[in-house]
Amino acid sequence: MKKLVIVALAATLTVGCKSYLEENTTGLLYGGNVLSTQDGLESALTGAYRGLGNQWTYGFLHPSATAATIGSDDVTTHPASNKADWREFDQFNVSTTNQRSGAVYTGCYKAIQGANNVINNYQKTVGTKATIDIIAGEAYFIRGFSYYWLTRFYGSIPLVLVGEYSSDLLTIKKSTPAEVYALIVDDLKKAETMLPNTRRDPGRPNAGSAKAFLADVYLTMAGWPLKLTANYDLAAAKAKEVIDNRATYGFQLMPTFAAVFENDPAVAMIPESVFQIGGFTGGSGTANATYGNTTMPGEEGGWDDMFAELNFFRDFPAGPRKDATFRTEFGLGTTKTPWDKSLTRHPYYQKWYIKGNVVTSSISLPSVMMRYPHVLTVYAEAKARGTGGPDQAAYDALNAVRLRGRAAGTKALSPADGLTATQFADEVVQERAWEFACERTRWFDLIRLERVEAANAAKSPDDLQPIKPITKANYWFPLPYTDTSINPNLN
């Protein structure tokens, strides 16, 4: 018996040594060496993209960015139903807890965190330099892209350049739009040199994507709030560079507008896509919800989230583009209800219907964040507002978009029509409204040109009205409460 007790005690005491309490970290990924390999760096880059696409949570794979931009005159939402958070934007009454703008905010910063981590570590990564540079180039692009969305939504924002958390971040102050734009330009300039001409995957940028966004950024900087009008020339030059090298980057204007919005989940990328965020139903949170249910009427099993404003639809020039843009009869079977006899009495956006009118909110389609005609119109407008006014190339660029969209027989615009530079530029802005209806473009055009008030004044009385008079304060959303409640310096 004594022996037994001794054996038992001895067995017990051996575990009493120090190592018994050492943490066993098998299976954990942590520490600085994670990004020291090329695979680690690539994984972190993939993680950065996650911020841009996490269905129902954050980013652009669900209609949050669309909801946040319906203060423009092209899209509205249901006056009742469960759309209170959508209405806040159309009625210019955005709360600090709105989960739609919040989803864009959270997603962009999550992408920035991932990108910062890559940017701050790639020079120490061991591997093929050419690939590592591309990885870093994509990270610069993601960071520039994300900050561009953020500053356009919120104006002054925290400018964070680190990936790892430190407590200093809790008291960081806001940076002005000028400071933010400086970083965006810098990042996109790096991206345009580091990225290849051919995308590694449909859901990644190439050098052309970076240049196209840089052109758009210059155009925006030339308007409100910075009003750096000298940037119109930079925008025009950068857009021209993309247009001249479109074959190199694989950009192309598709022959018909309808083909652009076939929305066939079997097609990975359309030639008009300048940059897109991938959607795939097979991954956790990677399916795209910006098509289908969200844009469809209740009559078709849709959610009535977004539909066309009445005067916008009325004024929209007839032609193949109008036909492909709007859905004016509802019903998936043989019975059709015309839009003006429907429950919401509004036309809907056909352009976000899935091929075959599939009723779903999860589909393997990308969120295209810029189409090639966007670059054409950036050039046309920037050239017109910049030094020397519109040249023939500007007219060509506008006409390419205009003629494709409008009714057969529409006359091309030419200098002979006698438009002043400003008139021409406004013509481009108007064309953009039609071409990119419900594509989150109109809102930003109205802001940079300070036309939000005017556009909303021209709304149909049967559409939602601003709850109070619109002021410049409504051009930006309030920073999310989640963050202002932690960091008082953001108030």
Added chain:
Amino acid sequence: MKNYLKLFLLAWLLSSSVAFAQSNRITGRVTGPDNQGLPGVNVQVNGTTTGTSTDASGNYAVNAANNATLVFSNIGYTSQTVAINGRSEINVQLVEDLKTLNEVVVVGYGTQRKTDVTGALTAISNKEFAQQPVTRLDQVLQGRAAGVQVTQTNGAPGGDARIRIRGANSVLGNNDPLYVVDGFVGANFNFVNPSDIETIQVLKDAASTSIYGSRGANGVVIITTKKGSKGLKVNYEGQFSTSENIKRYDVLPAGEFAEIVNARATAVGSGLPFTTDQIAQFKQNGGTDWQSLVFRKGSGQQHQITVSGGNDKTTFLVSGNYLNQNGIVNNSGFKRYILRTNLNTQINDKLSFRLNFWGTRSQNHNTLDGGAIVQALAWAPTTPAYGTDGQPTFTDPIGSVYRNPLDYLYDQSVDQNRTGLNLIGGLNYKLPIKGLSLDLQYAVNFLNAQNLNLNGKRLSNNNPTASRFSAEQFTLQNTNTLNYDLKVGDHSINAVAVLETQQFTDQNFTASAAGLRFPQLGYDNIGGNTAATVASGFQKWTLLSLLGRVNYGYKDKYLVTAAVRRDGSSKFGPANRYSVFPSVALGWRLSEEEFIKNLNVFSNLKLRGSWGMTGSQAINPYATLSTYSTIVSAFNNTAATAGVILGNPGNPDLKWETTKQVDVGLEMEFLNGRIRIEADYFKKNTTDLLLNVAIPSYAGGGTQARNVGEIENKGFEFSIGATPFDKGGFRWETNLNYSTLQNRVISLGGLPRLGQGTGVGAGMSTTNEFMLIPGEPLGSYWGLQYLGTWKPNEADQAARQGRVPGDPHYQDLNGDNAITTDDFQIIGRAFPKGTAGWNNTFTYKGFTLNVFFNGVFGVDKLNYTRAAALSGSGDARQFILSEIRDYYRPGNETSDVPAFTKTYQPFTQSSRFLEDGGFVRLKNVSLSYNVPTGFINNKANIRVFASATNLFTITKYKGPDPESARVGSGTDTAIGIDYGSYPNAKQYTLGINLGF
């Protein structure tokens, strides 16, 4: 070692053949106060080691000399000594011992006489719930112990329950009590079969719990399972039950619903969804009653068989339990199988050996909150349940934006299978020094958890998915105890020293498949898919502990207990790895003092007080490290690519939470134990409180754990037990307990407040539903104060906020004419201020009636189920509850149900949907009858019973059940939101108990 084995075998063999000295054979029957045979009564020939115990019918036979005396004893009864005087048959009726003086209670790492206890603990014996159809430990604890609060948050069979002892100390950590079953520390209460329980001790104050150190802060529940005794006994118990909704929501009939939908459409300028013809048809033919499609009458059965026996040296008990319950939500249910074996053998005077084994398997099927229950109140009564193709209607054009409740019921499987095995082997050896013994115990605990999910073709909208999650937890425990007992004159000493180690290893993996090609195979064959993801994980942590305790008593009058435990945990960095948890307690048995004795009032009077420290680790392993987590991103339409993102930042400075508790208690017994009163006051302060401090989204979001706060819990506990009536065979026993709890946050380490979200109110909540604020309790609801609707004479004021009369009017705290987060405030509390239980047992002859009430007071619930169905929020586009009839409109301007307008902006996170969640519930009423044993020739005891659970509830709560809530037992900061939670049911049970 070899020698030992020989000895062991020899002892075993010897013990089974006991030789008796020849003398007269005496037989008889021992009965209780109810004239029923008492099994297991010890019958001893006085002054000898000869003895036996009674069988299931109370019969015994023993050999003894003619002039000897027999001693009949049984726990809970007064012993009787009877001289044989030459008789060959002696029948005895035992009287219940109401005094608790000699009761022995189990305390941590030992036992103590109840009279010597200096800490606050509550004992629950199996007698207290024997008459009731309990299937799980929480049902045993609910209402039966002062200071213990039990909430069945999910009313499904096998659903989640929140158990708290003296409130909640931790924000981040788990506040579940520590369960110790037969010495295994950290058992899962779900796996304890109530039929196997001998006794339960609830340890509440620090003097009792500090011996469990870093895991004692939440109180400890010590369970001892039944052991066999001499003589073969077989017991069978069978129960059959049906169950139904306690209450359902009152919804509009289809015709009226259609009218109201039209009225709203007219008010906001939309097209009319219904024609007058359609409305007339709905009025004539009715519509779909979705609640009737979701809910049903449930049913259940339980069978328990226990076989026990043995001889003087070795006893065994083997029990098996089978439980099968179908819940009141269609296609939901729970099954459980438990097998237990307890073996004890006394090898010789010095050495005893024990082996406890149990195995269990449980299966939950679709015991879910939300889903069908939420959609049943979102789908329009005007939408048919099934289409012309016989399939459930796919979309609802009027009501919900989401899936048909029927698809939630029948097109998904959410299954949780749990398999548990526990093996405890121990030996106890009396060392050569008098009073000193050594106890060695080894325990192995294994838990396998399988979560199996299938989202069918319809629910997933043609992208059927299935996943399997498999986890294994493996725990090893070694406990070495030295125990020393000494009594010299007026001094008694008991000392315990323990070395204990525990090692926890968790491993898991998941496989999920999307785009299943063969969804009919469910999760049983997920290979045929278009995309699959896999993941795996590993966790390990260890605990190394040294502890000791000394009890000292002088003249059984003055009592002192001092205990200390030192724990080391691998979860913390080297600087904070070890912590020490001391306690001290004093007791004064006034009833032993002459001046009290002379009063001749008290049979027991004891004053006691204690102070001590306990801890909580409150964090997961590896929280000191910043780790990456794995995610996927899509770069095209055919694949998801794996990547990593930074997770929550780690904090290398993490340390233990420490809870200091003081307790003062008074125990009184009058009239020889006929009235027993116990009262306690306690105050607990938890410092170095771990909080998950939110990281701003711009810094990556998520949270970081920090030791920054302090929480206080204090309260009174009061219990009275009495036998008010005991005459003429009629007897009424009653036990009432009431406890109060006042919880408040003292400090958040400088933070003015800290939000606590639930995630259950997606699409409903605009921010965290709960807020921690110094001075306020945990579980404080954060929301807008609803002031009713804007009235016609307030039109100007409403207009400044962009509203019109009839719109919801929320308090604009800062007067900026905008309703923002600045206007949020504390609108209620989710923590009950008081809980009560009242248990009554009436016996008359063979009949026993049990009536048991349970009450919860001073608590609010945020009723999101009602909010969604009454405000067009979440998935619901319309208003479906009949309450909407009262909506504000011309001629009904006094109504606070908002009007239909374009400027209507509902905030569901407001006092409008905060309701009083207090209730008094007739938890159980049961009537049982012991069939006279003569009925079957004294061969067996037969008891039949009928019982009703949750028969009625008195409450102001508007939902179907004030008890169930959407947030499970894992947290205490964000509780009490009801959003389609699975409601508790009314249950009727018939049962039979056979003993041989």
